[in-house]
Amino acid sequence: MIKVGIIGATGYVGAELVRLLHRRKDIRLTTVVSNSFAGQPFSEIYPAFRGTFDLVCDKLDIPALCEKADYFITALPHGVSTDITRELVQNGKRVIDHSADFRFRDRTRYEKAYKLTHGAPELLEKAVYGLPELYRDKIRNADLIGDPGCYPTCSILAIAPALKNGLVSTDNIIIDATSGVSGAGRKSDLAYSYCETDENFKAYGIISHRHTPEIEQELSFLAGRDVAVSFTPHLAPMKRGMLATIYMNLAKPVSRDHILEAYREFYKDEPFVRILPPGVLPETRFVVGSNRIDISVNLDERLNRLIVLSALDNMGKGSAGQAVQALNLMAGFVETEGLSPVGFFL
The missing domain is CATH 3.30.360.10 (Dihydrodipicolinate Reductase; domain 2)
Structure with missing residues (x-):
């Protein structure tokens, strides 16, 4: 079993990640982070989880979080994620990042598109673009994944x-x-x-x-x-x-x-x-x-x-589902574990 933390857990992507992961027997969600809702049970923000996933949201405290999990999925805005992801990687954590901060090989492309100065350009060479159909083998061994946009x-x-x-x-x-x-x-x-x-x-x-x-x-x-x-x-x-x-x-x-x-x-x-x-x-x-x-x-x-x-x-293959697919590869699980090939339909 691996321990996983979600940073930015109360946004739509974060909530979808919780939905996909919280009942897995091979994964334990040990921390869900939300500065806006720190101290509140996750199930108060999303009542659909009441009685099923009542973990209290943590505030963003990297040293404390690093004691709780080995894998982290960040669901944060572009630019905000950079310093957090860098610190997690420096602490030996494996990270799947949902912002655009680590999707680009060339920092100038990122900076021009997002009108931001990249805060951790040294990590761009380390990051792997998280599209399993194209980069499956690299994803397996990566410490940092830039989850593609939808x-x-x-x-x-x-x-x-x-x-x-x-x-x-x-x-x-x-x-x-x-x-x-x-x-x-x-x-x-x-x-x-x-x-x-x-x-x-x-x-x-x-x-x-x-x-x-x-x-x-x-x-x-x-x-x-x-x-x-x-x-x-x-x-x-x-x-x-x-x-x-x-x-x-x-x-x-x-x-x-x-x-x-x-x-x-x-x-x-x-x-x-x-x-x-x-x-x-x-x-x-x-x-x-x-x-x-x-x-x-x-x-x-x-x-x-x-x-x-x-x-x-x-919200699935375009974000949270694709992140779980990458997480399965990184952790050595069956790639399809916890992911449905069949939609809601109704």
């Missing part, structure tokens, strides 16, 4: 087989993606209030969204050359779920069956990636509550264009 996960996994197999041009890749409101985190900003989001659908972060360089970084590694994308995120009036529609120009004419086989081969051993049959399109309701990503491959022969759609739960 938009990058949904986009990168949908594009990876096409780029890796040279099926598409690296130019003019267009990503239109839509997220549920929980993707913004647990906050009281007016833009995410009920009356602002209900029965409304809108784009945001046009041209300069900060997930763009993260997506480009990973796609460039896959392609072996620089890749630039047009990425436009949208907000939908739903609590959780994400759908991406991606347009790529074929490098040369090829059949849909050939492309479909390339995708199936690329993900043939992946427990949480489902390549849908021809003509079947992803829907968020079939993945919400799961650690699954559904991918659909479609060929527009008239325009010589590949259109790939992908859907995942931004």
